Amino acid sequence: MLTTFKEFRADCSRYFKKYSDPEEARANPPNALVGRDEDWHFLCDHYISRAFQEQSRTNKAARQKQPYNHSSGSKLFLQRQYKLAERKGEPVDRVELFRKTHVRAGTFVSQAAEDAHVSYALINYPLSLYIFARYLT
Incomplete structure (x- = not known):
């Protein structure tokens, strides 16, 4: 269940990033959220929020510092x-x-x-x- 939700969130984020204008993205929800405008608008607001943008920059910088990736997924x-x-x-x-x-x-x-x-x-x-x-x- 958690993996499926994480994948859904990642798919929505990738879809949102396809649009250069947040309002255009808001007007065109992905197929999974057609008819669920309130949910899509909530996600759009989340993606453009200052807290999300800062966290995104922090995570991007941390990923760039990793000398190499691994193939273990999320398992410790x-x-x-x-x-x-x-x-x-x-x-x-x-x-x-x-x-x-x-x-x-x-x-x-x-x-x-x-x-x-x-x-x-x-x-x-x-x-x-x-x-x-x-x-x-």
Whole structure:
């Protein structure tokens, strides 16, 4: 339920941003809100409010400071680590957790994530390059 509502809110926000003029956006509600003008007007007022704009700027700046994204969604890393350890039957270290949370479809989400993974693994787990290369594949 929460995921569906969050997706709905995000869809409405993206729809609102398509319009350069807030009044034009207000006059053209998305299909999901046709006939529910009061709800759409409430959302439009929310999107143009000073508090929302400030929060949006703050969040945008925080996202830009992140050196790389992850592929875990909203699940906490500790939850992910616990589930992985439960599945494997043994503890999962930070290097393995980082790999599991920053790889999508067999590839790291960015070159920065891959570089961080390699450097952290080499610093914290002195392995021969041969063994480490085999670990990456």
